[in-house]
Amino acid sequence: MRMQIILPQLEIHGFYSSFENTPHAHEDQFQITIPIKGTCHFKHEFKDMALPPGEGILLQPRDRHSLHIGDGSGLVILRISHERLYPQEFPIHREPRYRHQFDVNRVSKYVGQWTSGMMALDLADPLVEEELETRIISDLRELIWKGNVPISPQLALSFTDSNPYHQRVLEFMHAHFTEHLNISTLASLAMQSRYHFIRSFKSLTGVTPYQYVLQLRIREAMIRLQQSDETVTDISFNLGFSSTSQFFRSFAKFTGTTPEQYRKRS
Incomplete structure (x- = not known):
């Protein structure tokens, strides 16, 4: 089984059965490899390693590597750009260790939260995607620096x-x-x-910024449904929703009814 989350500045890949890849490198991404269950047989440049659960490795961009895991094993791979791992507001930072001991339960908990976040949110709106990515990156920094991320x-x-x-x-x-x-x-x-x-x-x-914007849009939609002859499609488009389906879902979530039903009752 395989899981993946692809965002503009971040990738998360989960492997929960046998997996093997060929030697390769990532031009502008750091890679954090964290075995969750079983042994990960890892090759970095010309060095072979056997990584037990929780013993992660952080690779620099352009580091050549390959790995394989067997049946019954689990592995999480995270790839992130330099700008997101080391944000500009942290001009002085402590380099994370090449080999790093992670709390497997904590990593699994975070991955579960990230996955459920992807499934629950409407990523058609760029603001939602950006909020989720920011949250995941914050969690990742905390995992790497164990809560001691520097704050200016x-x-x-x-x-x-x-x-x-x-x-x-x-x-x-x-x-x-x-x-x-x-x-x-x-x-x-x-x-x-x-x-x-x-x-x-x-x-x-x-509420989050996206939820606040959504409330403003729904409140304005309620006014327009009551006071204008605009079609539901036009209201959806004019208020910035990415699609009418997103508008219907959001409206029903906030009001408990569809836009058409709300207009008829008004």
Whole structure:
């Protein structure tokens, strides 16, 4: 059995039966290989290794490698760009070890959460995809540095103190919620990293940025269904939904009814 999550800056591959690949390298990605069950027979350049469960290895871009696992074994491979593993807000960072001991149960728990997150969310909206990717990358950094990910003083201050830029973010979201928004733009308005912005925004509002935008869109849709002659398709398109099916799912989730039924009752 194989599982994979492919996002713009990150790839996660899970193998839960026999698997083997040929020597290869990744041009611009770090690779973290973590055996979950059984032994992973790993070759890095000209060195052969037998990795037991939890003993991971972190490869630099362009490192040549290959591996194989047998039946009954489990393995997780994560590939991530340099910019995401070492974000700009951490100008000074401690290099992770080449060989790293991971908590297998914790890794499995995270992978389960990431997979369920992919299945539960509507990734047709770029804002959802970006939120999920940011969360996964944050979890990955915590796994690598065991919770000791450095935080710059400026970021720590902006997170612990009341952030005056959040009002600017909210005003921007209210003005542009019908457009395609992204976490990078919103985080820059808040003067925070993407991860800290999502955390502090949820702490402030009780929901993620995407959920907040979705609420604004649904609220406006309810008004238009009551007060205009726009078709449901036009309302969906004009409010920034990627498809009418996404609009129907979101509307039903928030109101318990379909747009047509809501219009008839109004």
